[in-house]
Amino acid sequence: MNQFGGRGRTGRAAAGRRQGDCRRRTVKNVFSFAGIATAVIDEHGDVLRWSQEACDLLGLSAKEVCGRPFLDLFAERRLGADGDGSLPAHGRARLRHDSGEPVDVAFRVVDLQPSGQSLVLVAAARPADDWEHGANALRALLAQDHIGISVHDQELTVVRSNLTPDGPGACAASPGSRLTDLLSLQDAEADEAALRHVLDTGVPLVGRDLRVRLPDGPEHRPVSLTAFRMESTDGVPEGVVALFNDALAQQRARFELDLLRQAAIRIGGSLDPRRAAQDLADVLVPAFADLACVELADAVLEGDEPTRITGGGDLHLCRAAVAAADGHWPADLLQPGEPIPPVVATAELLDLQHGRALVLDPAKVATFFDDPEEFRRVVPENGWCGMWAPLFARGLVLGTIGVWRTDQTDPFDQEDADLLTEIASRAALSVDNVRRYTREHRSVLALQQRLLPPPTSDTLAAETAGLYLPAGGGADISGDWYDVIPLSSFRVALVVGEVAGHGLYATATMGRLRTAVRTLADLELDPTELLTHLDDLVRQLTGESPDSPAGATCLYAVYNPVRRCCALASAGHTSPVVIGPDGTSKVIDISPGPPLGMGGMPFESVIIDLEPGSVLALYTDGLVERGDGDAAAGLRWLTESLVASCGAGRPLSEAGRAVLADLGDAPPRDDIALLLARTRGVPEESTAGWEFEADPAVVATARQAAARQLAEWGLEEAAFTTELIVSELVTNAVRYGGGPVGLRLIRGDVLVCEVSDPSSTQPRLRRARWTDEGGRGLFLVAQLATRWGSRYRRGGKTIWAEQPLVPTAVDFSEFL
Template sequence: METTEQMLARRRLELSHEAAVRVGGSLDVRRTAQDLADVLVPTLGDLAGVELAQAVFDGTDPPRGLGGGDLHLRHAALAPATVGPLTGIDLGDELPPVPDSPLLRGLQQGITVTLGRDELTAMLGDPELVELLLPQSFRWVMLAPLWARGFLLGDVTVWRIDRSDPFTQEDADLLTEVASRAALALDNARRYTREHRAAVALQERMLPPATTDTPAAETAGAYLPAGDGVDIGGDWFDALALPSLRVALVIGDVVGHGMHASAGMGRLRAAIQTLADLELEPEEVLTRIADLVNRLAAEAPPAEQDGIGATCLYAVYDPVTGRCTMASAGHPPPVVIRPDGTVHIVAISPGAPLTVGGMPYETTTIDIEPGSILALYTDGLMERDSRDLDDALRRLTTRLAVSSGPEADLVDVGQALLADLAVQPRRDDMALLLARTRSIPKEATALWEFRADPAVVAEARKQTARQLTAWGLQDLVFATELIVSELVTNAVRYAGGPVGLRLLRHDVLVCEVTDPSNTQPRLRRARTTDEGGRGLFLVAQLTSRWGCRYGRNGKTIWAEQPIDNSL
């Protein structure tokens, strides 16, 4: 019995099934192209290649024009991959334009083309093109277009080098079917590339500068988006300079992936920046952000409400006291790497994620030695190593301890750590914020406490002038005396005692007056007949900025003046 046709039919059926299973399992353009080339060899030919338009790699729409060279094709895949380049075109190279011809027009209009060596050589016409594009010993070639959703994405080419039998119509029909399915998979990968790049661009635009340099700390942030076909998430970090030389460190992770997560991250980051300017305590910041998340969930369609949420860690470091106060909303604990290389995982009590409203958050305060590195991170750095989070945290701390020396560059440390973790497929975003803490020397601070008596105003001015003279800031004595006089007078008159006065010197001169009252100071416009009400106006005119923050036992009014370090 003649079984050749039956064997060929069975092989074609197996090829069609294998192509349906293997091609399209990835949203990476190059991997999808390679899967397509691999399934065609050796069933249909000895060599297979895939050429795609540059727009497919970029995620944009390919051109619709016809004619030689209009598609700007690039060599995307070759099978078997072990044979190496058989032509002058390597993987990733751009194909040169070819002469226009009826066969080329037919290919670009969706027709699978079968050619012999002599016919294809005559069509090219140019010996240099023949040497550049064609394998030296091929006998037959079959080309099928990759059409999807009205766009010509490229073509797939199958060569027969060792076989003498030409391609049949059944072969052409089979390649057309496989190419049609593969084109949809490639177009899905192209559209994913476009959406992923847009989300990454949005995410990166919303993130702060990678590095900051403040009196409180030197910081470096690193971010790595998800890969392997996973939409980008909503991880973010922030380092916010606060009054009185302090710094706020923020790390967060929005639930979900895609543009919605990036947009949600942007809204939360903007809200936290606003709350940080109000100088609220960390637990109060998280409470208000949780209320915002619940409002966003209430505004969302019912089907999306369960997917709105976030975790966040908010910390404030004071370089004068060397203390860091932090609160967590379901976020992993920070890690402190001391100057001697020892590592300490902060025993912070994580509150409920920001999805759950109405729950209190607990504040943790720790002392941090100057020169230590405070590491804040998202769970993407741990989930990659192990399903055991405790074990993953130990591995993370070990890596931080090894790479974070006293003289180590924080940017290099963050990039090296993410590069080490990026070897495996990334199923989640990874964000890392490193802060090397600093301290304000005692000789750059001055503190006094006065009773609630109008007579102490003159003493406060006298102490201020004496301290500024000792610091070599004689040019600021007159303005600072006026500021101290107005603030201390208001505290004595309206708040009672004791009244605290503190001066801080760094790149700015900070003047702080503390009193036991929680009354909000307000800047108002005094009328010409008013005898008072101009104190805060004078303070505002004499300083670069001023404000008020509240503590557990009163408030502190602060004012900053720039110091001309060139003098």
């Protein structure tokens, strides 16, 4: 085997003999001068001298190497620029260790003068790489403009530094100086003590805040200090490296991120355009400016899309929100609700209308207005620097943002303009969403208001007032409704209902149910029978579409002013409250049936007596259900509030508003419908009734009785028409219904004639032919009365007809 080849048994024995000559050392990972191996070679390349470090590196003693060619130590002989096997001046190679393992090294050949000998410097490749990388890293750090670096020795004296007065540290540090020599540092001794702590403990210092004085004034500039300890290959502390970063840029970046975060959190939290504008102004003041104002397009405030405007003139903007750092908006500036005055077409205005923010000063703003008074209404008195940015979305200017600095000393720059543009862009999307919601909400609210009856009514039976309050202060619409339906014989139906769910579907379902209730009420159905038909309808609606709200509740009441009683039935609805004329209160004990749409269960009705002047309150559960879920407490509150509000003589509309005002300022969690009815009674002297046998001869008697009663009431002018109606209705009852036949006259704002019989046969209106001897009775009644109809009761039916107290002329030629 080659002398420099792998070792066998002989090699291991030889190695044992060389222990005295070669003291093995571990090659350290970090380069040091102690780790450099050296060899001296002659002009022929033979080894003349061999260092101890070379022995440590390859495990070969000087006796084994000297006199031999140096190239024999290489594992590969392809060296030289031309691959001729000669030793190059420097490079990397793989040498052969005494154990046979290769060793990667870096080497350099240095000629020795005047002899022809050469010195070969050899180092393990890893320490050499570390040395090169460390030198390159230090050189790169020292070349930085935005990072200051200073290298300190064990005495914390500056060895190397790139600190200059214009650099990140705003101070100069030359070799041989110390931190205490840098007079621009606000507290140099404490900062040097921090470096001493790093040197003593080895614990790095990260992000220490320093304050350095600027060269041209007393102001201080924030700087961030980071330091770590330097150690030798043996782990001995040799100094400290300190890095200085400009904290002002970092603080500005953190400020911008925080402002954007605040804008993202606060803007868009409201569905009201003015509230959204106020949130935007509050974000900008005082963090970004001393004064801020937000204008919105007139169309945006109404929920419509603004027109595309280019150039000057009236921009159709209205000031929607303002904010001041001291909490007081200047009185001489435009106030919320005032329009922005017309502006002059300028290049800056065109930039704004294309979505770009403008940095302004008072002189530039003055060019936007022809009238100096308008200029003074826009620019604050102490405003020296400002910006104007558009709320730009989908190519449209939805509004603008104006900010001014009056006390802050830093001027706005392009970075501020970019930041305001970013905030305005996010705010514009929010405002556009609010605009869309406003439009949709306005449409749904208008639909619901159109579906509800007039808020007040005044009939012979009752004075009524209805109030509706949407949930969330108008943010949510549902299917609560109320209705007042005039019935025959001065009776009135009072209805309150609630459709499950919210939104447009609930509102549309409410409209369908209200129409159905009115149709069924016109059939003069009993409250329980009406709710039964309504229950079937809700089940049909639910089966038609999965989007239809599932279920509804309803309370249906019929008040009779003649008998002064009220019949009520409930389909899962809350019990009404009665406030007596004397101020006493009572919750009506009613057994509610299942909600509409459930089916399978009957409804029950209850009849109560109501004195004239009583107030009957019907409402939806949103009025009594509180956040704590205690509906009983809510009902007690409602009863007390009604007693306090519904005093005698007080208009019911005013009383209803007082009740809702007692809810407080917080928007209700659910929709509220409240219907108040103050009952009246028909005096006994205004009614008259008779009962006859089923005999054709009683027709004349009935006619005569009616004429006498009208004469007693002073209604002789209506006697002729009334006698005709009585004659026809009694004749039909005698002929088709049987006895007994009841006749009743009721005097109010109109005259009502009622004829009752025990038959349940439905009367039909038809036009008789000229040859027919009969069939003209109901047709004649329909022509003489303003309206007529029939209603059913358990013992038969009643046909009724209304006519004015002063009859109108009738052309009887139609009946011939």
